[in-house]
Amino acid sequence: MIKAFYKADTVKEILTLITLHDSKAGFLAGGTDINRLHSQSKYETVIDINTACLQEIKKTDLGLEIGACVTFERALEDSSIPAYLRKALRYAGSRTLRNMATIGGNVALQRSDSYLLPVLIAAKARLKTIDLSENGELIEDSVPIREYVEHKDMFQHTLIARICLDKPERFAASERFCKSIQAPPSIVVGFGADYSEQKKILHNVRIVIGTAPYGIYRLLKVEEAVNQGAIQTAAELEKAVSDETKAISDYTGSDKYKKYLAGTASANFFTECLAASGR
Ligand SMILES: Cc1cc2nc3c(=O)[nH]c(=O)nc-3n(C[C@H](O)[C@H](O)[C@H](O)COP(=O)(O)OP(=O)(O)OC[C@H]3O[C@@H](n4cnc5c(N)ncnc54)[C@H](O)[C@@H]3O)c2cc1C
Incomplete structure (x- = not known):
């Protein structure tokens, strides 16, 4: 049962709070899984990441970067989202759900019936992640999505900041x-x-x-x-x-x-x- 709710304004605040509360704390993005009836998430503390987390979709020299807190519906409204991802976003049939569910939350959940993971792994997407070092510095990394899935336990307190699609020809x-x-x-x-x-x-x-x-x-x-x-x-x-x-x-x-x-x-x-x- 959720006993404490925090709203963090910065990425550093999010990661400091998650480290303090250890495995009993989770990132609250769209909340569609955390607040779902019979959810497997057993968090006692949640940290709302929506203010601090990236909500934009931007073109880069290599392709496209999607902020982790971009919702399914917001992504569908953006013409730069490739067709393979648009199709997968529509696997979530309820518009209400699509209005809340975020892409970062979907990747982090790694459900066996995941809407997005199979195609994102197939597309060789990368994740821009952020961790907190022991002396309180932010550590940014670019992680292949297959590595994130294969070593799930290593990324328990890692914040996904962006999803990068940098292989447009694939x-x-x-x-x-x-x-x-x-x-x-x-x-x-x-x-x-x-x-x-x-x-x-x-x-x-x-x-x-x-x-x-x-x-x-x-x-x-x-x-x-x-x-x-x-x-x-x-x-x-x-x-x-x-x-x-x-x-x-x-x-x-x-x-x-x-x-x-x-x-x-x-x-x-x-x-x-x-x-x-x-x-
Ligand atoms: C009726 C119903 C049916 C569903 N069916 C499916 C389904 O078939 N397939 C499917 O894949 N999902 C399903 N879901 C789950 C969910 O809607 C989606 O997976 C959604 O994309 C999760 O995103 P969210 O923002 O709501 O995550 P939240 O509920 O906010 O968080 C989910 C998890 O992700 C972590 N998290 C969130 N954001 C980040 C981040 N930026 N970095 C690191 N960790 C993060 C949280 O700590 C938490 O553990 C269903 C949900 C409902 C209510």
Whole structure:
């Protein structure tokens, strides 16, 4: 139960407060998860970060930077947001939710049915993060989003300041399979790749799966096989993805059905990606 609420005016204040209260404190951004009925967040203290945290979307030399406290709806209103992210933002079907939910909060939560993580990992997004050193100085860092997810525990008190999309040429896409927009998904699939003109193959491929109870994970063996040219067709990819996907049967579908969805979605993205590269 939340017993204390702080409103911080600066990033330093946010991080000082979070350090003081240790694991029982959380950052309050949109509050859609923290204040949700049956939320897994068991914070006793919350620190409202909206005044101090970045709310702007700006173009940079490399691409785009999105402030962590930008809400889904605000991002959808901005024409510079790439199509793959717009699609993922719309997975949150309720406009009321989109008006409150922030992009930084979504990344930090790392739910297995995450709206945005699969496509952000596929797109090789980076996070601008801020920590507080032992002598009270702010430490800024640029962290690949896959590292943030792989080492979740290391970033418990780290503030996400911005989400950086600095690979505008890269293909990225995701699909969320559910019975209705408000229903929990069976599986979420993200796919990203670059095309090598020299080698005539897709490379730097990322295939990201989100499904309970396994969370968000990558199919590293399959990625490697595509990168090495061992997988060259959509049909080969479909089989490999289906074989490697971990899934369980539950009320959202059988394990076989989820594996099938992951395979066909990846095969479709593979074809789309080649078409987009003009092959
Ligand atoms: C009915 C309902 C259904 C939902 N379904 C889904 C779903 O299918 N998929 C999904 O992904 N989410 C779902 N959510 C959860 C939530 O709406 C989104 O994930 C949202 O984007 C979280 O952002 P927020 O700003 O509301 O986070 P908050 O609730 O404010 O915070 C959530 C967590 O993120 C941390 N945090 C927030 N901002 C930062 C930051 N800048 N840096 C570091 N940590 C931070 C907080 O400490 C906290 O642990 C659902 C919520 C509701 C109410």
